[in-house]
Amino acid sequence: MRFTPGRIEVPRGNRLVIDLANTGTETHDLVLADGHSTPRLAPGEKATLDAGVIGGDEQGWCSLPGHRQMGMVLDVVATGSGGPATDPPADHHTPSATPDLAADPGPSFVARDPRLPAASPETLHRYRFDVRDVQREVAPAVTVTEWPYGTVAADGSYSGSAPGPTLRGKVGDTFEITLVNNATMGHSIDFHAGALAPDGPMRTIEPGQSLIYRFTAKHSGVWLYHCSTMPMSLHAANGMFGAVIIDPPDLPPVDQEYVLVQSEMFYGGADGADPAAVADDRADLIVFNGYANQYDHTPLTARVGQRVRIWVLAAGPNRGSAFHVVGGQFDTVFKEGAYLLRPGNAESGGSQVLDLAPAQGGFVELTFPEAGRYPFVTHAMADAEKGAHGIVVVE
Numbered sequence: 358m359r360f361t362p363g364r365i366e367v368p369r370g371n372r373l374v375i376d377l378a379n380t381g382t383e384t385h386d387l388v389l390a391d392g393h394s395t396p397r398l399a400p401g402e403k404a405t406l407d408a409g410v411i412g413g414d415e416q417g418w419c420s421l422p423g424h425r426q427m428g429m430v431l432d433v434v435a436t437g438s439g440g441p442a443t444d445p446p447a448d449h450h451t452p453s454a455t456p457d458l459a460a461d462p463g464p465s466f467v468a469r470d471p472r473l474p475a476a477s478p479e480t481l482h483r484y485r486f487d488v489r490d491v492q493r494e495v496a497p498a499v500t501v502t503e504w505p506y507g508t509v510a511a512d513g514s515y516s517g518s519a520p521g522p523t524l525r526g527k528v529g530d531t532f533e534i535t536l537v538n539n540a541t542m543g544h545s546i547d548f549h550a551g552a553l554a555p556d557g558p559m560r561t562i563e564p565g566q567s568l569i570y571r572f573t574a575k576h577s578g579v580w581l582y583h584c585s586t587m588p589m590s591l592h593a594a595n596g597m598f599g600a601v602i603i604d605p606p607d608l609p610p611v612d613q614e615y616v617l618v619q620s621e622m623f624y625g626g627a628d629g630a631d632p633a634a635v636a637d638d639r640a641d642l643i644v645f646n647g648y649a650n651q652y653d654h655t656p657l658t659a660r661v662g663q664r665v666r667i668w669v670l671a672a673g674p675n676r677g678s679a680f681h682v683v684g685g686q687f688d689t690v691f692k693e694g695a696y697l698l699r700p701g702n703a704e705s706g707g708s709q710v711l712d713l714a715p716a717q718g719g720f721v722e723l724t725f726p727e728a729g730r731y732p733f734v735t736h737a738m739a740d741a742e743k744g745a746h747g748i749v750v751v752e
């Protein structure tokens with residue numbers, strides 16, 4: 358994403374008028390550091406910006422989230438005698454105080470339900486994903502703007518939070534997702550659970566548009582879906598991801614089945630996560646299912662001797678997971694479509710960590726030997742200390 362030209366020389370004291378034509382495929386604008394700006398321009402639209410008399414160097418950029426970090430910067434250089442450059446304003450908004458991730462989130466807090474229902478018997482799964490800009494608490498007293506894949510209930514009420522809905526089916530099932538963009542910028546969706554040419558179904562659609570994405574699941578696994586509009590890191594950081602679980606054939610039932618989607622979160626402003634922090638990989642929170650330490654407050658549960666299966670997806674955008682249950686040992690590990698360990702092999706070995714690169718997924722199974730509180734973490738410890746921590750209470 359570029360302004361062409363990206364640099365304009367203006368004799369000091371001259372008036373600058375810029376004709377801006379959006380010849381790209383997404384909405385853009387031009388904002389100068391002194392506040393002059395064009396409206397947001399859809400593809401094909403044009404605008405004229407009167408920048409006034411140029412007295413010194415100035416910078417402009419596209420204000421659509423992430424576009425400045427993608428390279429949409431315009432340098433206005435005043436020629437003639439020297440003058441001070443104008444610094445662009447900082448755009449990293451942090452909470453007024455360092456959040457206490459161990460604080461009680463309060464009586465109104467409701468944890469994201471981590472239980473995973475069985476796949477429905479149907480072989481065609483239809484969903485409608487509705488993207489909107491929403492404000493959501495992601496840690497005690499920390500609210501951010503997200504762009505999640507949400508859903509509209511029969512009564513018209515909207516619910517959207519990261520991660521998006523977990524879809525589940527069997528090998529051979531077809532999924533048909535209608536993606537509706539009711540947000541404020543272009544978005545898209547990419548389902549790893551199906552193989553197809555990306556050109557059409559993964560295209561970016563502008564606000565007010567929709568598309569239908571249809572795929573057939575040929576292989577089992579826990580698969581990422583995510584927005585693939587540039588910069589992808591920023592769209593993922595703003596909650597645009599979720600899981601599709603395709604059961605391996607003959608997957609046995611278990612007593613408790615859970616799903617945890619690990620992701621990074623970034624503080625920001627009204628437009629969402631701080632694009633500079635996202636581009637620099639400076640995550641503020643690492644979370645399971647969208648809220649720091651939420652299962653410390655509302656633990657997962659099991660009974661002694663029950664078989665527990667936990668699906669884990671590392672949604673990123675940049676970090677993997679080293680999923681571990683403190684005090685537990687896995688006798689079953691399924692990762693990226695294959696069993697690495699099954700109970701019959703337990704005499705020869707066990708597993709302590711499910712290691713997932715960004716976008717990988719799998720599940721582990723274990724039984725708990727005695728009652729207690731068993732923490733689960735990513736064993737990348739600084740990440741666990743940023744919120745990727747929870748508890749299984751075993752009774």
Ligand SMILES: [Cu+2]
Binds near residue numbers: 543
């Ligand atoms: Cu997006």
